[in-house]
Amino acid sequence: MNEKEIMNTESSLLANVFSKKPLVFTHGSGALLWDINGKEYIDCASSYGVAALGHCHPKIVAALKAQTEQLITLHSCYYNDKRAEFIQKLVNITPKGLSKAFLSNSGAESIECAIKLARKATGRTEIIAVMGAYHGKTLGALSLTWDKKYREPFTPLIPDIKHVAPDNPDKIRDAITDKTAAVIIEPIRGEGGIRVPPNNYLQQVREICTEKNVLLIFDEVQTSFGRTGKLFCCQNWNVTPDIICLAKPFAGGLPIGITVAREDIMSTLKVGEHSTTFSGSPLVCAAGCAALDTLIEENLADNAAVNGKYFKTQLDMLASKHKIVKEVRGIGLMLGIELRYDVYGVIMKAQNKGVLLIDAGKTVIRILPPLIISQTQIDTVINVLDEVLGEEENERASSSTISN
Numbered sequence: 001m002n003e004k005e006i007m008n009t010e011s012s013l014l015a016n017v018f019s020k021k022p023l024v025f026t027h028g029s030g031a032l033l034w035d036i037n038g039k040e041y042i043d044c045a046s047s048y049g050v051a052a053l054g055h056c057h058p059k060i061v062a063a064l065k066a067q068t069e070q071l072i073t074l075h076s077c078y079y080n081d082k083r084a085e086f087i088q089k090l091v092n093i094t095p096k097g098l099s100k101a102f103l104s105n106s107g108a109e110s111i112e113c114a115i116k117l118a119r120k121a122t123g124r125t126e127i128i129a130v131m132g133a134y135h136g137k138t139l140g141a142l143s144l145t146w147d148k149k150y151r152e153p154f155t156p157l158i159p160d161i162k163h164v165a166p167d168n169p170d171k172i173r174d175a176i177t178d179k180t181a182a183v184i185i186e187p188i189r190g191e192g193g194i195r196v197p198p199n200n201y202l203q204q205v206r207e208i209c210t211e212k213n214v215l216l217i218f219d220e221v222q223t224s225f226g227r228t229g230k231l232f233c234c235q236n237w238n239v240t241p242d243i244i245c246l247a248k249p250f251a252g253g254l255p256i257g258i259t260v261a262r263e264d265i266m267s268t269l270k271v272g273e274h275s276t277t278f279s280g281s282p283l284v285c286a287a288g289c290a291a292l293d294t295l296i297e298e299n300l301a302d303n304a305a306v307n308g309k310y311f312k313t314q315l316d317m318l319a320s321k322h323k324i325v326k327e328v329r330g331i332g333l334m335l336g337i338e339l340r341y342d343v344y345g346v347i348m349k350a351q352n353k354g355v356l357l358i359d360a361g362k363t364v365i366r367i368l369p370p371l372i373i374s375q376t377q378i379d380t381v382i383n384v385l386d387e388v389l390g391e392e393e394n395e396r397a398s399s400s401t402i403s404n
């Protein structure tokens with residue numbers, strides 16, 4: 001199929017639920033992607049954070065090649081060497097006390113498990129989430145997601161969900177009742193606009209949950225795997241939840257969801273009360289082993305801290321130069337640029353110049369590059385952003401002169 005045929009086929013045969021960009025990608029390596037015409041792009045989206053190791057990392061490729069010749073699929077009613085190896089490697093690095101996991105296939109599924117677990121472990125039903133939160137789009141996860149445009153067409157959702165204002169521990173304290181099972185928080189809100197909490201917020205929420213005997217769930221689907229300079233984002237503030245939800249990059253690009261909890265909590269789920277057919281498939285676990293090895297051996301969390309700091313300093317310079325930039329936010333390689341206007345024009349212009357970016361709401365550009373991005377590549381991205389922010393500013397200025 002040629003470029004046009006590919007786009008037409010996808011558009012006509014797949015549900016039109018993705019906001020599509022007119023690009024066909026056929027291969028990738030490291031932080032780079034190439035479209036069907038051979039044009040090269042620096043990938044600062046990494047498929048919403050999935051490609052944290054970059055594209056086709058040699059260790060992932062090798063692990064997949066080897067495992068496809070061993071065993072691809074095996075239901076969790078049998079034991080498997082790769083599954084055991086993966087979960088051991090994972091539990092070796094999870095925050096202290098989080099030692100028992102359920103494996104699934106996506107971020108939303110990791111949330112579904114956390115919801116059921118919170119109900120089962122506490123015998124209560126209510127869950128408190130925050131305004132601006134994103135937890136996925138299956139019905140349970142969607143009930144916790146804030147944006148009305150995602151939720152409203154699908155009501156009624158699951159009952160007993162409350163959304164409170166973010167970044168204010170008192171709002172959480174006030175919302176807790178004797179029906180409350182859990183509080184769920186993204187340590188940094190991704191989809192919600194790369195919102196970093198005030199310094200003592202997570203610590204205070206932890207204290208409130210402990211005091212009120214309510215479970216604390218962190219949704220680290222986007223913030224973990226070294227992205228914020230620590231293996232898990234909550235480690236930036238030394239706060240440990242009772243349940244942590246993981247997904248996007250943990251299997252080197254293959255589908256995975258992981259819910260990790262304290263042993264006493266996870267043990268409340270009995271045989272048959274939760275399961276999924278693909279849970280911990282050997283192929284995914286082999287990729288997961290290689291992904292975790294690479295994360296540790298290549299010090300990618302440190303790399304995210306160092307290169308993230310460099311990236312943010314450069315973005316701060318752009319912010320002081322371009323008036324359309326309102327604020328630069330983020331930690332490590334989870335960065336956001338809030339503009340005074342809609343970000344669509346800037347994202348499309350950057351794309352034309354070979355830099356892929358995504359949004360995080362209407363006015364925020366989200367930057368989630370692979371953790372292996374080099375400083376030279378960051379410099380290229382900064383130069384492109386400098387140009388396109390300038391162009392956008394000029395267009396805005398001249399169109400407002402005309403309309404005046």
Ligand SMILES: *Cc1c(COP(=O)(O)O)cnc(C)c1O
Nearest residue numbers: 106107108134135136219221222
């Ligand atoms: C992406 C994301 C999800 C949902 O993950 P899916 O794999 O798309 O279901 C949940 N929570 C957060 C914080 C996310 O970024």
